[in-house]
Amino acid sequence: MKELKRENSGHFEFGRDMEPALRVEPGESFSIEVWDSFKDQLFEHGLGEFDETDVPTMNTPPPGFDANPVSGPVYVEGVEPGDTIAVHVEEIVPERGYTTTLEGHGNLAGKEGWETCKTNRAHEVSLEPGPSGTTADGTGRIELDGREWEWELNPHIGTIATAPGRTVQDPLTTQGPWGGNMDVRDLQQGSTVCLSAYTEGGQLFVGDVHASQSDSEYTGFAVEARATVTLSVDVVDHAVPGVFRVETDDSIIHVDSAKNAGSPRAALDGCFAATMDELIDEHGFSEREAYVQMSINPNVTVRIYQFIRPDYFTFGVKLDKALFDGRSG
Numbered sequence: 001m002k003e004l005k006r007e008n009s010g011h012f013e014f015g016r017d018m019e020p021a022l023r024v025e026p027g028e029s030f031s032i033e034v035w036d037s038f039k040d041q042l043f044e045h046g047l048g049e050f051d052e053t054d055v056p057t058m059n060t061p062p063p064g065f066d067a068n069p070v071s072g073p074v075y076v077e078g079v080e081p082g083d084t085i086a087v088h089v090e091e092i093v094p095e096r097g098y099t100t101t102l103e104g105h106g107n108l109a110g111k112e113g114w115e116t117c118k119t120n121r122a123h124e125v126s127l128e129p130g131p132s133g134t135t136a137d138g139t140g141r142i143e144l145d146g147r148e149w150e151w152e153l154n155p156h157i158g159t160i161a162t163a164p165g166r167t168v169q170d171p172l173t174t175q176g177p178w179g180g181n182m183d184v185r186d187l188q189q190g191s192t193v194c195l196s197a198y199t200e201g202g203q204l205f206v207g208d209v210h211a212s213q214s215d216s217e218y219t220g221f222a223v224e225a226r227a228t229v230t231l232s233v234d235v236v237d238h239a240v241p242g243v244f245r246v247e248t249d250d251s252i253i254h255v256d257s258a259k260n261a262g263s264p265r266a267a268l269d270g271c272f273a274a275t276m277d278e279l280i281d282e283h284g285f286s287e288r289e290a291y292v293q294m295s296i297n298p299n300v301t302v303r304i305y306q307f308i309r310p311d312y313f314t315f316g317v318k319l320d321k322a323l324f325d326g327r328s329g
Contacts (some may be wrong), residue, residue, distance in 0.1 A: 001029055001030060001031055001232075002022055002024060002030040002031075002076070003020050003030065003031045003032075003033070003299050004021050004022045004031070004032045004033065004071055004072070005031070005033055006034065006035060006071070006226070007031035009021050009032075009033075009069075009070075009071035009072065010034075010035045010039055010069035010070070010071055010207070011069055011070055011071075011072075011169065011171070011205070011271065012057070012066040012067075012069055012074070012170060012172075013168050013169065013170050013171070014070055014072065014161065014163060014168070014169055014170075014171060014205045015163055015164065015167065015168035015169065016163040016164065016165065016166070016198070016199045016203060018072075018073050018163070018203070020073055020074070020075035020201065020203070021071070021072055021073060021074065022072070022073075022074045022075070023072060023075045023077065023131075023165070023201075024075070024076055024077070024232075024233065025076075025077050025078075025234060026076060026078060026079075026233060026234050027232055027233075028232060029051065029090060029227055029230055029231070029232045029235055030074065030228065030230070030231060030232070031230045031231075032071045032072070032074070032206055032228070032231065032273060033071070033226075033227075033228050034069075034070075034206060034207045034208070034226065034228075034229060034231050035069045035071070035207065035226060036096070036097075036098070036209075036224045036225055036226045037067045037068050037069075037158075037208055037221070037224040038055055038057055038058075038067060038224070039057060039069050041054075041055045041056060041057060041112060042054075042055060042122050043096065043098070044162035047098055047100075047118065047122040047123060047124050048121065048122060049121055049307030050120050050121075050149055052124065054321075062263060064174070064181075065172070066186070066275050067101055067171075067172045068158065068159050068171040068172045068181055068207055068208040069171065069207055070159055070161070070171045070205040070206060070208070071206055071207055072203065072204055072205035072206060073201075073203035073204060073205055074202075074204040074205075074206075074231075074233075075200075075201035075202070075203060076201055076202045076233045076302075077201070078235070079197050079200065079201050079202040079219075079233075079235060080129050080197070080200060081165070081197060081198050081199055082196075082197065082198075082199065083156050083197045083202070083235050084194050084195070084196060084235065084236050084237065084238055084240055085162070085194070085195050085196065085197050085198075085204070085233050085234070085235055085236070085295060086192050086193070086194050086233065086234045086235070086236040086238070086306075087160065087171075087192065087193050087195065087203050087204065087230065087231075087232075087233050088230060088231060088232045088233070088234070089143070089157065089187065089188065089189055089190065089191050089192070089231060090189070090190075090230040090232060091136055091189055091191070091229065091230040091279070091287065092136055092155040092156065092157065092188065092189050092209060092227055092228075092229050092230075093134045093135055093136050093155070093227060093228045093229075093230075093320075094127055094135050094136075094138075094153070094155050094209055094210075094211035094223075094225035094226070094227040095127070095135070095225065095226045095227055095228070096127065096225060096226050097124070097125040097126075097127050097140070097211040097223040097224060097225040098123060098124050098125055098217070098223070098224055098225075099120050099122070099123055099222065099223050099224065100121065100122035100123065100221050100224075101117055101118065101119060101120070101121055101219055101220075101221070102120055102220060103119060103120055104116055104118075104309055105220045105308075106219045106220035106221075106308060106309070107217065107218050107219070107220075107309050107314065108219075108310055110309075112142065116301070117219075118232055119231070122287070123143075123144065124142075124217050124225050125140050125141070125142045125211065126140070126141040126142070126210055127140060127153065127223075127225070128140075128141065130152075131253060131312060135153060135155070135211065136155060136189055137152075137153070138152075139151070139152060139153060140152075140153050140211060140212050140223060142298075146294050146328050151212065152212075153211050153212045153223075154185055154188060154211075154212050154213065155188060155189065155209065155210065155211050155212070155225075155227065156184065156185050156186070156187045156188040156209070156210055156213070157182065157184075157187045157193075157206060157208070157209055157211050157229065158181060158182070158183045158184075158206070158207070158208030158209060158213075158222070159171050159179075159181045159182070159183075159205075159206070159207045159208035160178060160179050160180075160182075160195070160204070160206050160207075160244075161174065161178045161180050161191060161195070161204075161205050162178045162189070162196065162197050162198060162199070162202050162203055162204055162205070163198060163199045163202075163203035163205070164176065164178045164198055165177070165198035165199065170174070171205070171207060171208065173311070175243060175257045175259040175260050175312075175314070176243065176260050177196055177242075177243065177260065178195070178196060178198060179195050179243060179244055180243065180257075180260075181208060181211065181222050181253060181296045182243060182244070182257060182305060182306070182314050183208075183213060183217055183305050183306050183312075183314065184244075184246060184251055184253075184255055184303075184305045184314070185210070185213045185263065185303075185305060186246050186248065186251070186303065186316065186318070187246055188248075190248060191246055191247065191248045192245050192246070192247045192248075192250065193244050194236060194238045194240050194245040194246075194247075195240060195244050196240050204235070204280055205234065205326065208224075209226075209227035210222035210223055210224065210225065211223040211224075211225040211227075215303060215304055215305065216301070216304050216305070216306065216307035216308075217226070217238055217305070217307070217312075218307065218308070220308045222292070225282045241254070241256075241270060241274045241277070242254055242256030242257075242260065242261070242267070242270050242271060242274060242275070243255050243256050243257055243260050245274070246316070249321075250255075250320060250321055250322075251318050251319060251320050251321060252275070252318075252319045252321070253270045253303070253316040253317065253318045253319070254270075254275050254278075254279065254316065254317050255271065255275040255305070255314065255316045256268075256271050256274075256314075256315060257306070257312070257313060257314045257315070258268045258311075258313035258314075258322065259311060259313075264313045264315070265312075267313065267315050268302065268317070270319035271302075271315050272294055272317050273318060274317070275290075275294070275300070275317045275319055276290040276291060276294065277290075278314060279293070279319075283313070283324070285298065293323065297323055297326070299319065299320040299321075299322050299323035299326075300317065300318070300319055300320075300323065301317075301318045301320075302316070302317055302318070303315065303316040303317075
């Protein structure tokens with residue numbers, strides 16, 4: 001299996017003019033070692049209290065700071081501009097994790113009170129293997145103010161994108177039709193994400209793995225982790241009207257963001273429209289069947305993957321495939 005090692009990648013910007021770090025055939029499995037969101041700098045400093053001098057990637061100009069380094073690009077032979085690529089997530093194994101709060105970042109910024117939560121303070125999250133013998137299905141453990149908490153991990157890819165056609169993007173703030181920092185917790189092992197390709201080879205970039213995350217990622221940070229991901233890529237016919245489309249064994253999810261669509265309302269409405277169009281075009285629903293199902297069927301739900309001030313508002317309309325079981329005639 002072809003491998004892209006961590007030390008050979010990890011970019012704080014990406015675009016179409018970068019040399020391929022890996023070349024693969026459609027359907028060929030390959031692995032990528034990705035960095036955590038601060039490229040090991042918090043681990044090197046030591047977790048706990050820190051400031052910008054301790055984490056050099058924070059000393060960069062607006063609109064954000066250097067974070068979420070992506071590995072790539074992976075050039076997929078035969079992919080042409082205008083294709084839709086399907087990235088199959090075969091395995092995600094996080095290796096070491098932490099979470100943090102940042103001064104001026106997250107949903108408490110600008111609010112009165114909560115002063116103990118507004119500092120630069122990082123916590124180590126212990127990642128323990130599960131039944132597979134790896135952390136792909138493992139357990140997370142953290143100590144907070146004298147108490148220990150434990151929960152099941154849900155490893156997923158936070159940032160995934162193809163090279164935009166003409167621009168250079170940074171992996172922290174990018175959200176567009178090429179993908180980006182969307183933090184979709186359903187983009188997990190066993191899922192497939194469809195992305196639009198704008199260049200030859202697609203030029204795929206991956207990073208920002210989370211060992212686990214709640215809906216909304218309210219503090220602005222999940223369990224950020226170094227990880228090894230195993231992927232394969234095919235070309236498919238699915239259109240991607242928003243940022244991307246995710247499919248699992250049990251569900252279909254159309255994902256968009258306020259930044260890409262122009263507003264939260266437009267993003268959510270676009271996800272519903274994409275879901276209805278797919279039911280009509282690929283599953284034989286009438287327009288009225290698809291429209292009414294959006295209101296009455298509990299197998300249709302809305303996921304809020306990011307809700308982080310000021311710019312991150314990411315939605316998914318999730319259709320559980322159990323919906324099809326209720327159809328007769």
